[in-house]
Amino acid sequence: MPAIIEETIAQVGSVLLGKEHQIKLALTCLLLSGHLLIEDLPGMGKTTLSHALAKVLNLSYNRIQFTSDLLPADILGVSVYEKDSSDFKFHPGPIFSQLVLADEINRTTPKSQSALLEAMEERQVTIEGRTRPLPLPFFVIATQNPNTQAGTFPLPESQLDRFLMRIELGYPDAVAERILLKGEDRRAVLERLVPSVNVHQLQELQVEAEQVKVSEALLDYIQRLVLYTRQAPEFAYGLSPRGALALLSCSRSWAFIENRSHVVPEDVQAVLPSVVEHRLREAADFSGHGGTALAQRLLTKVDVIG
Template sequence: MSSRPELSPTAGAEAPPDSDLERAIAAVNGVIVDKPAVVELAFSALLAGGHLLIEDLPGVGKTTLAQALSLVLGGSWQRVQFTNDMLPADILGVSVFRRQDELFEFRPGPVFANVVLADEINRATPRTQSALLEAMAEGQVTVDGKTHTLPRPFFVIATQNPLDMAGTYPLPDSQLDRFLLRTSIGYPSAAEERRLLVEPDRRQLLETLQPELDSQRVLALVAQAEALHVAEPVLDYIQALIGATRNHAGLRAGLSPRAALALIRTARAHALVRRQDFCLPENVKQIFPFLAGHRLQPLPESGLDSRSIVEEIVANTAVP
């Protein structure tokens, strides 16, 4: 796998939850054992108004994490199991002719939900994968020349298997860029795996989850994250990291201004998830590998992968 950076433990995890956001995070952590930092990252993507890509081997909990997030967020949600025979209309919807009225009626597809779980997205063909581009970038879809607005908030949680597995298609670069963050789950520790063996099945735990948030509360939290203060030294640090990607000899191209905007937005959301009143350089440092890794293309002759390049950039860029 090209990128599996390490996350530090969740700050303040020992404190009891005292808000709806903290209760939502705690509820997901109750289902996904031993991965509090991954859960924290998922909520950061949500509150930054972006989308999350979870890439890992089958059976490590990708779909369980996505389902748990969907359940605690409230609102409407849909699960789409991607297959190689799926068509764009299966996701977006289709116009159906109503003979009695002699007009076409649009029947929305599963993308019309607050939370969409795109399970095993890279098992679909690139044409079908690309059907989500407009939806993820602009919160709308166009079918038969008519534009339809999606619900707000709109959060896509996609899972994919490693690309060397049979029956998978690589996501186009344009599709990857629509995912704010990419992460993986990995294997649990020995102690936590023992919990999985003796505790109730995770599917039973999912059935006990209740919504801790709703659509309006999520939108309010997004606005709250956007309002967090970012000091000048933090902005300098963001620009230094972005600039380092543009000057690295092992990369085809550096990160775009859009990626820089995404980094500051996600760092603010990460600070809110960690109960901070303002954004710190540590928030930027924690988020950067998960935002940059899938957007960078190493040159083949460099002999490097995106993970090692990101690690090098983080190590060589001074933290204010």
């Protein structure tokens, strides 16, 4: 893999132990300027991951803690009257930052959720009649507690679709956990991280990632996958063309991280669960779970060659 990326992964990995795959997925997502949703229990390292990424990628970083009484103005910013200039001055909200961590997004009301999600989609904010662009690059890493926990407002499917990927961190394995327990405070490690890329390099990487070759055979495989979601009875509905595009670009980006000049089926399979799980719903399950099982079906039932 490209040296810069290798270094990035190593640095983030030194904070978030034993989660190389998830770190790579997060990078894949960021290389595409896509927004990332991390869904897991509290205390699994969601915040640490995003903080480390911001630090290593040298991005301005803001964290918004979502609560049930959060208002859109708390995210976007507000105009305040200033005595000195006898004028209203706009105080930009935490959204005006290159990497925004929207923590526990599903704890807030839909109104505030949609303020964030609109900003994500438009990459600009319109307040009091003035449109203000958001800084570039602009990433949102949102974290979400599992929907079954108390005090959550589940995101509707249409808004889940705005996230390019959804990942789960999961418990660390025994070795990583032992290091974690024995080692120093993660916060201190975080402080020591040095940026490995600048914004310019990051943009170059993004351009390079788009150069990865996709063959007809691979497109066939992606189409077979998409077709399966649309035809098999266990799927409540199939993947949208946007979902198919997301799958393709993520595969490309993953192949780039893997330092390949072309995409192979394994790349598609590596990103597939993160890309499709939150976009699919099992026909027999109206609660919206079951995406994981469906992604596994796709991986085992759809022939790679054919």
